[in-house]
Amino acid sequence: MEAFDAVILGAGIVGAACAYECAAAGLRVAVVEPGVPCGGASGVGMGHLVVMDDSPEQLALTHYSRDCWHELRSTLPDAVEFEECGTLWVAADDEEMQAVFAKQKSYAEHGIRSEVLDERSLREAEPNLRDGLAGALRVSDDAVIYPPAAAGYFLASAERIGAKLLYGRRAVAAQKGDVVLEDSTQLSAGHIVIATGTDVSLCPSIKVHPRKGHLAITDRYPGVVRHQLVEMGYVKSAHSLTEDSVAFNVQPRKTGQLLIGSSRQYGELDGKVDPEMLRKMLQRAVGYMPMLAGLAVIRVWTGFRAATADKLPLIGPTADDTVLLAIGFEGLGITNAPGAARLVLHHMTQAEIALDPRPYLPCRVGSSEAFRA
Amino acid sequence: MSHAYDIVVVGAGPAGLAAATAAAAAGRKVAVLDDNPHLGGQIWRAGAGKSARDGARERAVTAFGASGAELFAGYQVVDAVASPGALQAWVTAQQRLERFRFESLVLATGARERFLPFPGWTLPGVFGAGGLQALVRGGYDLRGKRVVVAGTGPLLPAVAAHLKQDGAEIVMIAEQAKMRQLVRFTASILWRPGKMREGLQLRADLHGIPYRTGCWVAAVEGDECVTGVRLTDGSRAWVERCDMLATGFHLVPNTELASLLGCRVTDTGVEVNAEQQTSVTSIYCAGEPTGVAGVGAATVQGEIAGLAAAGQAAAAAQLYKRRDAEASFGRALTRAFALRPEVLTLGEPDTIVCRCEDVRLGELQRRAMRYRNWTDAKLQTRCGMGPCQGRVCGPALEAMFGWRNVSVRPPLFPIPVVALCSPPSQEIEVSIPETQENSR
Amino acid sequence: MPDVHSSGGSVTVRVNDERVEVPRGAMLITALLKAGAACRVSVSGEERTALCGMGICFECRARVDGVPQQRTCQIVCRDGMTVDTQR
Numbered sequence: 001m002e003a004f005d006a007v008i009l010g011a012g013i014v015g016a017a018c019a020y021e022c023a024a025a026g027l028r029v030a031v032v033e034p035g036v037p038c039g040g041a042s043g044v045g046m047g048h049l050v051v052m053d054d055s056p057e058q059l060a061l062t063h064y065s066r067d068c069w070h071e072l073r074s075t076l077p078d079a080v081e082f083e084e085c086g087t088l089w090v091a092a093d094d095e096e097m098q099a100v101f102a103k104q105k106s107y108a109e110h111g112i113r114s115e116v117l118d119e120r121s122l123r124e125a126e127p128n129l130r131d132g133l134a135g136a137l138r139v140s141d142d143a144v145i146y147p148p149a150a151a152g153y154f155l156a157s158a159e160r161i162g163a164k165l166l167y168g169r170r171a172v173a174a175q176k177g178d179v180v181l182e183d184s185t186q187l188s189a190g191h192i193v194i195a196t197g198t199d200v201s202l203c204p205s206i207k208v209h210p211r212k213g214h215l216a217i218t219d220r221y222p223g224v225v226r227h228q229l230v231e232m233g234y235v236k237s238a239h240s241l242t243e244d245s246v247a248f249n250v251q252p253r254k255t256g257q258l259l260i261g262s263s264r265q266y267g268e269l270d271g272k273v274d275p276e277m278l279r280k281m282l283q284r285a286v287g288y289m290p291m292l293a294g295l296a297v298i299r300v301w302t303g304f305r306a307a308t309a310d311k312l313p314l315i316g317p318t319a320d321d322t323v324l325l326a327i328g329f330e331g332l333g334i335t336n337a338p339g340a341a342r343l344v345l346h347h348m349t350q351a352e353i354a355l356d357p358r359p360y361l362p363c364r365v366g367s368s369e370a371f372r373a
Numbered sequence: 374m375s376h377a378y379d380i381v382v383v384g385a386g387p388a389g390l391a392a393a394t395a396a397a398a399a400g401r402k403v404a405v406l407d408d409n410p411h412l413g414g415q416i417w418r419a420g421a422g423k424s425a426r427d428g429a430r431e432r433a434v435t436a437f438g439a440s441g442a443e444l445f446a447g448y449q450v451v452d453a454v455a456s457p458g459a460l461q462a463w464v465t466a467q468q469r470l471e472r473f474r475f476e477s478l479v480l481a482t483g484a485r486e487r488f489l490p491f492p493g494w495t496l497p498g499v500f501g502a503g504g505l506q507a508l509v510r511g512g513y514d515l516r517g518k519r520v521v522v523a524g525t526g527p528l529l530p531a532v533a534a535h536l537k538q539d540g541a542e543i544v545m546i547a548e549q550a551k552m553r554q555l556v557r558f559t560a561s562i563l564w565r566p567g568k569m570r571e572g573l574q575l576r577a578d579l580h581g582i583p584y585r586t587g588c589w590v591a592a593v594e595g596d597e598c599v600t601g602v603r604l605t606d607g608s609r610a611w612v613e614r615c616d617m618l619a620t621g622f623h624l625v626p627n628t629e630l631a632s633l634l635g636c637r638v639t640d641t642g643v644e645v646n647a648e649q650q651t652s653v654t655s656i657y658c659a660g661e662p663t664g665v666a667g668v669g670a671a672t673v674q675g676e677i678a679g680l681a682a683a684g685q686a687a688a689a690a691q692l693y694k695r696r697d698a699e700a701s702f703g704r705a706l707t708r709a710f711a712l713r714p715e716v717l718t719l720g721e722p723d724t725i726v727c728r729c730e731d732v733r734l735g736e737l738q739r740r741a742m743r744y745r746n747w748t749d750a751k752l753q754t755r756c757g758m759g760p761c762q763g764r765v766c767g768p769a770l771e772a773m774f775g776w777r778n779v780s781v782r783p784p785l786f787p788i789p790v791v792a793l794c795s796p797p798s799q800e801i802e803v804s805i806p807e808t809q810e811n812s813r
Numbered sequence: 814m815p816d817v818h819s820s821g822g823s824v825t826v827r828v829n830d831e832r833v834e835v836p837r838g839a840m841l842i843t844a845l846l847k848a849g850a851a852c853r854v855s856v857s858g859e860e861r862t863a864l865c866g867m868g869i870c871f872e873c874r875a876r877v878d879g880v881p882q883q884r885t886c887q888i889v890c891r892d893g894m895t896v897d898t899q900r
Contacts, residue, residue, distance in 0.1 A: 036745055036746065036748055036749035036752065037749070037752075037753075038752055038753075039748060039749070039752065043752050079753075079754075146755075148752040148753055149753065152742065152753050156742070167745060168745065216790070216793070217758075218790070219760055219787060219874075219881075219882045220882070221881065221882075255730075255856060260790070273782060273783060275452075275793075278793055278794075279793065279794050279795070279796065282790050282793050282794035283794045285790070286790060286791070286794060292790050293789065293790050293791040293794070294789050294790070294791065294880065295789060295790050296760070296787040296788065296789055296882050297784060297787060297788060297789070297790055297792075297793060298758075298759065298760045298762070298787045299758070299762070299782065299784075300782060300783065300784065300793070301782060408868060408887070409867075409868075409887070410887075410889055415867060465887065465888075485865065485867065485869050486865060488864070488865075495855070495859055495861065497851055497860060497861065497862045499864070500863065500864060500866065501864055501865045501866060501870075503865075503866065503867070504863065504864055504865045504866035504867065504870075505866065506866070507865075507866030507867050507886070508840070508842060508843060508846070508863060508866045508886070511839060511840035511842065511843055511866070511886065512835055512836050512838065512839025512840055512843040512890075513839075513842075513843040513846055513847075514843075514847065597860065725857075725859075728855070728861070728864070728870065728872060729871060730856055731855050731856040731857040731859070759871065760871040760874075760882075761869060761870055761871045764869050764870070765864070765865070765869065765870050787871075787882075
């Protein structure tokens with residue numbers, strides 16, 4: 001039976017980042033992944049690195065983690081396509097504009113750079129948005145990456161310094177420092193990290209809510225969009241636990257392709273493209289940017305984000321102190337991956353961390369009722 | 374705009390025309406959809422030159438014209454569901470989506486050429502073999518141009534003959550299969566008078582053009598366009614000067630629509646029973662998508678599918694014997710033109726494999742990554758993520774690495790955002806607005 | 814059945830601002846080929862033109878009458894049509 005300091009279950013962006021941090025810290029690491037690396041939510045999302053202020057704790061984590069990405073930037077290969085295009089939070093009317101000013105204030109208090117654009121400067125910044133929008137908040141340090149390449153880099157780097165990557169293998173039990181795989185292989189682990197996305201079958205007391213989303217990618221139209229564009233209403237949409245919703249969210253890729261999102265559905269487990277949701281999502285996008293109507297869509301797909309009841313991820317030890325969770329990131333898995341990895345390392349080795357880990361502890365949720373929405 | 378038919382046939386090539394004709398003759402209301410502006414599919418593409426060999430085409434087209442089936446040309450199917458039967462087709466000329474309801478569907482989506490990468494294959498002047506023929510039929514004037522035809526399959530000499538007729542100078546035909554495979558193949562068709570006649574006619578048409586077996590293109594020469602090709606037989610290499618290269622490695626079936634509908638698809642093609650019915654009850658499939666076997670097979674399978682879909686099982690059964698004979702021809706084709714290992718390893722690390730995303734062979738071969746399957750390679754390299762949706766690089770990757778693309782999602786072909794954004798029952802017209810970018 | 818070579822007549826289109834005459838019924842890609850113009854430039858800067866001739870490879874995409882990303886092998890030439898190489 002092979003022994004490791006850390007056995008990481010799941011090779012999505014979070015598991016990959018954990019493997020990278022732990023291996024770099026000198027731990028003996030194994031990664032177990034039943035499919036292919038980044039084959040879950042990490043491989044189908046937008047790759048937006050964004051600070052999000054839906055709660056002070058989320059703001060703290062996304063700010064910290066976005067800084068981690070910036071620190072990593074110079075080591076990342078070109079395939080990661082790290083583009084510091086910034087985010088524009090677009091306000092459709094005066095009410096949303098008030099929210100823009102409030103957002104700027106709260107970002108400033110947290111040391112996050114942003115600037116308010118009025119109607120005219122918004123038109124200069126993004127000429128293809130429709131007329132009559134009230135303005136926007138530009139967050140210049142937000143960025144865009146291609147997550148599968150980042151996960152691939154993290155895993156390859158970990159492997160180069162001794163980590164073992166076990167792909168096509170599935171863990172069927174993980175407790176008290178023992179991991180058992182489907183093929184009966186046993187691994188002994190100082191710590192087990194559960195970074196399995198929407199699959200929480202290994203920790204039955206935990207509940208995550210899969211939140212289905214749609215994305216469409218267009219052919220190449222360089223220069224049409226310059227920033228990641230998100231409507232101010234996105235925060236409302238992302239936070240409903242019970243209602244289906246769509247929000248305007250468009251990302252320019254380096255090649256000139258546009259990623260168009262976003263949608264959220266509750267309780268939907270079928271991965272097939274839902275034509276009605278797609279229609280609503282695209283109609284909303286065209287409402288903000290009329291010329292999108294004529295752009296060719298090459299592919300449409302869906303993915304499932306794992307959401308928790310209080311909208312914060314679960315990062316840290318469970319009742320079994322050998323088992324650490326790193327799950328429930330909803331739409332912020334890519335942004336929060338390196339921050340989560342450092343939190344995980346902190347929990348394993350008491351390494352110092354400039355972020356208060358308490359808000360993300362699984363035990364914050366208290367009784368089992370609180371685990372269910 | 375919404376239409377309702379008893380039977381919808383997708384594809385107006387030999388199989389589709391035969392199916393539609395048979396079903397309409399049996400009294401059913403039939404629609405045929407094809408993305409090309411004219412009927413005929415690939416092998417019967419409208420164009421120059423009418424000869425005795427087009428007899429089958431003329432008969433099929435005449436019968437179709439008299440059958441009462443309706444042709445919808447310029448309609449590209451982008452999405453479909455089996456039950457209740459409905460499909461969405463994008464009509465480029467009108468920039469709108471139209472919906473067709475059906476009781477039964479016949480898939481006659483044909484095949485496409487298999488391309489294999491080698492140094493220089495992305496240069497302007499390198500075309501598919503069937504591709505160049507299609508372009509010539511579409512008006513491309515090749516008179517006086519020197520063309521090398523290379524790759525594998527019965528398409529090579531057929532294309533060479535047509536191009537020669539259209540005025541091109543065919544330098545040579547390079548067939549990768551070994552002579553003895555072809556001799557075996559020829560022997561296997563000796564007892565089929567029709568095929569023998571075709572073969573002899575072809576040989577006459579190609580008089581004077583070298584047809585060399587056991588050789589293939591190692592690289593294309595030229596900076597901005599083709600100036601020549603370097604050929605090899607495995608031991609010696611030589612250069613033929615030419616203006617263009619027509620290359621293809623036989624055909625692969627177009628099974629995407631079948632997969633989308635949930636039909637079972639194997640390595641050979643779409644699985645069908647004796648009545649050409651797929652694993653989904655209301656869906657039939659005929660011709661190349663069930664396994665590449667040529668025009669004869671496509672025509673008889675199409676007729677069976679049309680009759681079966683129209684409820685004429687007994688009439689369909691009378692065609693089984695002819696169909697089985699054609700199927701064995703198809704199997705002989707596959708054996709004769711199997712790919713030799715050398716043509717699967719022509720690429721160098723900087724040879725482009727995915728033309729949509731410019732993914733090079735070196736990236737796909739990175740040992741550190743050890744890609745496990747199509748999804749893995751695609752996620753990491755972006756190979757197959759472009760507008761062709763893996764139709765060009767997919768067959769090459771399958772041949773070279775054994776990776777098969779099993780995930781098919783709508784839209785089957787790129788369509789404008791507006792098409793996905795309006796309810797299908799509504800007629801949506803759009804004038805594509807000028808983009809800010811192109812108006813600068 | 815329209816036959817490109819025998820129906821007679823020609824149409825004139827503009828390829829990157831150059832007038833090109835083609836037989837009536839010809840596909841737009843043939844005008845680009847006749848003019849020696851590439852259709853598009855690839856991700857890594859290679860000039861590309863048609864490969865498959867049947868609407869599958871997407872190499873023949875160009876801007877047609879101002880609309881980008883159109884497959885020129887599937888479009889029949891009309892008098893006055895304009896096509897521009899995509900960079």
